Amino acid sequence: MGISDSLNDVVTTKLSFAINWGRANSVWPMPFGVACCAIEMMAAFMPKYDASRFGSEVLKFSPRQSDLLIVSGRISLKMMPVLQRIWEQMPEPKWCISMGACASSGGVFDTYALIQGIDQFIPVDAYMPGCPPRPEAFVDALMAIQEKARHGKASSDNFVSEDASKDPSLSPAFRSPDAYYKC
Numbered sequence: 076m077g078i079s080d081s082l083n084d085v086v087t088t089k090l091s092f093a094i095n096w097g098r099a100n101s102v103w104p105m106p107f108g109v110a111c112c113a114i115e116m117m118a119a120f121m122p123k124y125d126a127s128r129f130g131s132e133v134l135k136f137s138p139r140q141s142d143l144l145i146v147s148g149r150i151s152l153k154m155m156p157v158l159q160r161i162w163e164q165m166p167e168p169k170w171c172i173s174m175g176a177c178a179s180s181g182g183v184f185d186t187y188a189l190i191q192g193i194d195q196f197i198p199v200d201a202y203m204p205g206c207p208p209r210p211e212a213f214v215d216a217l218m219a220i221q222e223k224a225r226h227g228k229a230s231s232d233n234f235v236s237e238d239a240s241k242d243p244s245l246s247p248a249f250r251s252p253d254a255y256y257k258c
């Protein structure tokens with residue numbers, strides 16, 4: 076095939092499609108591993124499960140350079156403001172995976188000291204059931220995030236209501252865990 080033949084092949088697309096395609100295939104995770112679930116998260120990044128296949132092998136450990144927050148493990152009342160701060164430091168568009176029963180619902184720890192579901196304070200795009208979930212479940216959640224990114228969607232889009240845009244203190248993202256959990 077000569078150069079003139081290849082010039083006849085024209086591909087057209089929308090800019091938003093191309094940007095979303097690029098984002099979906101280069102999701103950079105910010106791992107927030109605080110308990111046993113984090114071991115399974117680490118396994119998901121090892122060669123056997125190979126997150127590189129999805130363009131997600133770059134763990135930045137810096138919220139400003141990440142667009143996927145992975146919360147794996149139980150989150151205490153004292154730790155939640157730190158997690159909220161990290162979430163706020165991440166640039167839009169951004170996504171969040173709640174890994175395991177503890178992050179999603181408090182798991183077996185139905186106590187006053189632990190957050191009974193991080194989605195009371197930050198938006199979650201994919202929940203992973205299990206105690207702990209296996210790395211295959213993590214790959215599944217990552218693919219769900221990619222699907223959202225491909226369609227230009229993120230839960231954080233709807234998380235801040237119109238009222239909260241005027242007054243950030245009304246947003247769950249600025250909710251104080253201490254005040255919200257009255258013992």
Ligand code: SF4
Binds near residue numbers: 111
């Ligand atoms: S869900 Fe299970 S494995 Fe994960 S942090 Fe909680 S107790 Fe540990």
